[in-house]
Amino acid sequence: MTDTRHAPRRKSATARSWWGWGRTDQALPDGECAALASLIPGLPAEPLPVPDLGGIDLAPPRIAPPGSLAPLFSHDPEERAAHTYGKAYRDVVRALHGDLAAAPDLVAFPRTETELVDLLDWAATANVAAIPFGGGSSVVGGVEYRGGGHAAVLSLDLSAMDRVLEVDTASRAARIQAGVLGPDLEEQLRAHGGGLTLRHFPQSFEFSTLGGWLATRAGGHYATLHTHIDDFVESMRVVTPAGTSESWRLPGSGAGPSPDRLFLGSEGTLGVITEAWMRLQDRPVHKASAAVRFTDFAAAAEAVRAVSQSGLHPANCRLLDPGEAALSGAAHHGESVLVLGVESAHRPVDGQLAELLALAADLGGSVPAPSGPDAPDTPATGQSGDGSAAAGSGDAVGAWRSAFLRMPYVRDGLARMSAITETFETACTWDRFPALYEEVRTGIGAAVEEITGSAGLVNCRLTHVYPDGPAPYFTVIAAGRRGREAAMWDEIKTAAMEILARHGATVTHHHAVGRDHRPGYDRQRPEPFALALRAAKSALDPRGILNPGVLVDPLPGPTG
């Protein structure tokens, strides 16, 4: 394999952490890790060291790339390590403990769709599992091979296919390659002119790709109305082992079941998304936001329900329960905080915000004195996570926002201290929410205590809301035991999936299924749909090489 070029990773690679979230220069120093951990009784005094690849034995690749495609491959240890896991808590913890047993044999960086087709052809012939990596920000084991009898494992990294290829300003749409990361996508749209933006800002924005968003049905910027990336898809191209699928660019169609909707959420099991025509928005110039405090969380949730059913469509509508509000510094004394944000490219939004605040006040909220509109956002501040629309106005909004953006790095710092710190998210109808909230708090609280031996925090925020129900996002923080962190979390997670299922709440609202959510997903997915999905997979991926273990298990034998 001496002729194998170590293909360069994306531009930002120099600063990217192979074991933890984001950029190495943003990671918490040892002292800060220890200081944070001192707030949680029962943790070790010293952080786990930042892992050193030199001290970790990676098994040698079990297969050599074919000669003609060799320049696309890398078997560089850091590339293999960086492509082993996503960025879930359990991924970070395993990396911290030097466990890279799941490392792919090879990483490939196709630059064109033709090269991708060739790679899949080779993989099918050689019985190599092919796992689309996206930006590697999966928190559900979506990019990690966990067996299936393949000869070797290939991680597919589309970061070289990262261009905005075309912009149609009349229809406000752009043809965009799947490998582009969020900030680069917005930067290229800006350079095209026309004032258009995709305005899809999941919390992972900096480190996730368009293709990953589509494959996992990511939840983005809009807290109401259009929450999932699905609604912004005009057409898609997907390379499957059975051929390339390209839907027509259509604003709407009733011609049979939607082809795009089969590939949206298919998580790399049916094909590899290479590009999509995406619907764009005019960049908003009018913005306003405010935080409303509630002394009673149930009243706050009722206010959010009223907002969701008001037809006012706030861009941001985020409710922090007392624990979450306290943790982020947005409020104390047991208050819940509702962050509301409105925005428009076309008209002032102060009246809309005033109407929202009046509604919240009617339902028991303490509304702040009026303030001026926010400044227009920039690419940097525009990255606002899974639902946060507007920066700045009000201390509670600002406090929450800072905490939100810092959260994944804090998580890694706590992980180094062997704290358990992870989230899970769901959605349910409004009639079920109060009971679900209570049972998660008490049930997971009890599970944490039983599993870890001490009490932990179980907080909740609502990140997206629909007229028929909210998407609650739970955070769990507890003292883990060094070496047992991942196992402990897995037990807590199992308890969580059981509670969600009992309340008819989805196993995931926007984190996807991957491998970690399979038990809950297998319970939730209607069996006839499972039959159909398995049959579709067998037709498109008859050798079963695409992201095996995710979503469904293959049929016993190929039918295609």
Next chain:
Amino acid sequence: MTDTRHAPRRKSATARSWWGWGRTDQALPDGECAALASLIPGLPAEPLPVPDLGGIDLAPPRIAPPGSLAPLFSHDPEERAAHTYGKAYRDVVRALHGDLAAAPDLVAFPRTETELVDLLDWAATANVAAIPFGGGSSVVGGVEYRGGGHAAVLSLDLSAMDRVLEVDTASRAARIQAGVLGPDLEEQLRAHGGGLTLRHFPQSFEFSTLGGWLATRAGGHYATLHTHIDDFVESMRVVTPAGTSESWRLPGSGAGPSPDRLFLGSEGTLGVITEAWMRLQDRPVHKASAAVRFTDFAAAAEAVRAVSQSGLHPANCRLLDPGEAALSGAAHHGESVLVLGVESAHRPVDGQLAELLALAADLGGSVPAPSGPDAPDTPATGQSGDGSAAAGSGDAVGAWRSAFLRMPYVRDGLARMSAITETFETACTWDRFPALYEEVRTGIGAAVEEITGSAGLVNCRLTHVYPDGPAPYFTVIAAGRRGREAAMWDEIKTAAMEILARHGATVTHHHAVGRDHRPGYDRQRPEPFALALRAAKSALDPRGILNPGVLVDPLPGPTG
């Protein structure tokens, strides 16, 4: 078969036409047919007589129902005749000519899901094609058997499963059986209280069912934002030969590809939809509408584009081109008419309408003097067809609305005079619309002249609009030749499908695929998606009994 009860049809059956649209007492009398036809040169002087079933030989049923299920069946000739076709022009014409060769052998009226399961079990065993009938308003050959080697044909009529079973007012959703017709559905919701409505008003509202809307992805009331019924589905139950699929009630989910989206648009080929939890709306109390005139159609279309991208979300946004405006009496002298309607359950809408009108005026429209808001609608006037939000205000709005509701009856009257009168609809992105519009007008104009020997009318309206493109709806009126009406239309339709495909416009925006759109759909559907869909069908319907010929042809042999 003497023990077979002739199951009663739905309550409205007494007045329903078996051969034409709607109610027999609404059909045009002979004199009116002739008067209408006198406007089109070259037609016969006398209408075809209303067909008499006594004079039509129906082949005897080729199969007897199984004893235990016999009470569910009818072989009454009028039931069989009424379940032979949908209500497309070519269906009406064939019935007028006494062609009922495609009549189903039997019609079954299951009253419960268990009975439906038993019926499908029997059909699979006996190799009987089972065709879900919905309300029978298909205009694409969706309910008509056209071969496939089955022993017999069964039309499945779910009109006895027509209840609103549950209403969740907190989440604004209702569990509704699939066989309910539009007016009955709204009446039951009204009786439940809470001021909720599904507010889905396709043109076929009176004579189509919830199950039909879901199976065909019907386009409803809202001209912008949410046009398809898809967006109002919270969960669905579908009986397939491989088991019953029930998705969870969820406001949103990112757990794999959406199960509902596979069954939405499946047109009875994968299973029979029995019930759904549907998202409801608060009944609007504030309404306003206005008509804007344009001397230039291109400018009018640009104004509609601006409206669609303005974020103002009018409930109605319907553009009539000069021919369509003249035909409906909404305008003359070559003007185009844009009908705008706004509505809200929560707040006055005059400001929203004023903003829409200002936008239209800026782009060249003649805006009327302000008028008061419309009265709240009633169940009767609330039925407003595919996108018309508001009744009454302004002569142009009223004229267009009256013509719209009368249209299907007029169509039947003209059909009796051997005029060709039919529509086709599509959607495309804004960048393609001007060229598409021109080519349809000239290309179909030329085709009509070549096929019929004389010039016809080719008009256009936009029924639904999206930020990235409109859904144009074309009307063709021409002099047919008696006995050749359906064949002539088929030739025109073939030309239309070719033009649509050339411009990347969908073969259907909301009429579905059925059998008539198969050539266009086969071209449009990505081939890997066709593979997946065929595999899914083989898994769910291994004997290939469900609505054979629609959407896809089965795999050569069962794989399930």
